[in-house]
Amino acid sequence: MSRSSVLTPAPPATGPARVRNMDPWLRGFGLASLVANVGIVVTGGAVRLTKSGLGCPTWPRCTDESYTTTPEMGVHGVIEFGNRLLTFVVIAIAIAALIAAWLERPRRRRLVTLGLVTLLGIPLQGVIGGITVLTDLNPWVVGLHFMGSIFVITTAYLFWRRVVDTPVTTTPPRPLRQLAWITTLTGLAVVVAGVIVTGSGPHSGDGGAKRNHLDPETVSQIHADLVFLLIGLSVALYFAAKIAGAPTRPAIILIAVELSQSVIGFVQYFTHLPVLLVGAHMLGACLVWIATLHALHATRRPEPTVPA
Structure with missing residues (x-):
């Protein structure tokens, strides 16, 4: 083997080879973000179906004096406040996915963009959810809240697909x-x-x-x-x-x-x-x-x- 062949660096992996060698954390966080955003739709549905939509009667606080539920508010307050707390879990997963994508930034600028849009969409959803409470669960605002979740699920899905897909050639x-x-x-x-x-x-x-x-x-x-x-x-x-x-x-x-x-x-x-x-x-x-x-x-x- 010649000296030049030893010193010449191997070309960067591209296409399917790069996907197979990808950091598994990126895949895991991408899938976790998609699952979490679907999951919070289900838990939000549980809030509505248990008639706990006004378990916390105001927003961003749970009551006029407290950010958390109180014993007097009963199980409905626990259910509504619990769903609000899950928003922070979904945000944490989205942040982790965005950081993982940022580490791949030289090759994955679109991935960073999708991760950022997903992350920003979650607190925006929280604001719309707060408006639903302040409007006493107006059905049109509740519907907008659900469609906002569909938007975030869309970006989370596109993020995950971009992570796991191999490039198409035709x-x-x-x-x-x-x-x-x-x-x-x-x-x-x-x-x-x-x-x-x-x-x-x-x-x-x-x-x-x-x-x-x-x-x-x-x-x-x-x-x-x-x-x-x-x-x-x-x-x-x-x-x-x-x-x-x-x-x-x-x-x-x-x-x-x-x-x-x-x-x-x-x-x-x-x-x-x-x-x-x-x-x-x-x-x-x-x-x-x-x-x-x-x-x-x-x-x-x-x-x-x-x-x-």
Whole structure:
């Protein structure tokens, strides 16, 4: 072996090799951030379904004199205050993910951006949550609070996908990507319609909270129609991906999650909205959205090559 070959440094790892050698902390924090943001949606649903939405009747304090719950506020105060504390756990995980991404900054500037947007979105969600309390659980503000969670879940998902993905080398057919975008926008419409249905239903978060005064049967029918459209588009996406030679597994996962969520939705509707099924449906809404993002992400274009 020549002297020059010994002294010449090896070229930096790129592509799949770099992904395989990636710091596992980055993967772990990315996945933990996504799971935590889904989890706090579920615990927020528990606050509403146990009628603890005004367990802490003001914000940012829990009472006019205390930042914490008091024994006089009972179990509702404990549930509401506990959910507020979980926000700090989610923020801590997002900070850890951002720090891990910053250490990869020379090669992962977009990852840092996604981590920062996720982190900033969490306290913004806390502010919207505080406004829901100050407006006595106005259903439109509560709906905005849920959609804010969907936004943060989106950025957390994109962060995690950027960590674990290997670069793609081929450009998907344009009609396939257009169909994936139409499916994604329909999925977003399904989520929004579901939020409106919730605002017309009985689970307001507190016995005296207002409703949006829309007819529950009408908005539920619109929601169901959009679900049928979403499932049809997802099936079309599967066949389009198969014809194009693209991965079909994301579409299969999306269809499976949609059908499971549909079963829960129909059962909860015809059993008069038991709280456990409503909570499961809220979790399912997050999973449907993540599966929709996954199907869209599978049709992404190759990223431009950046010189080392």
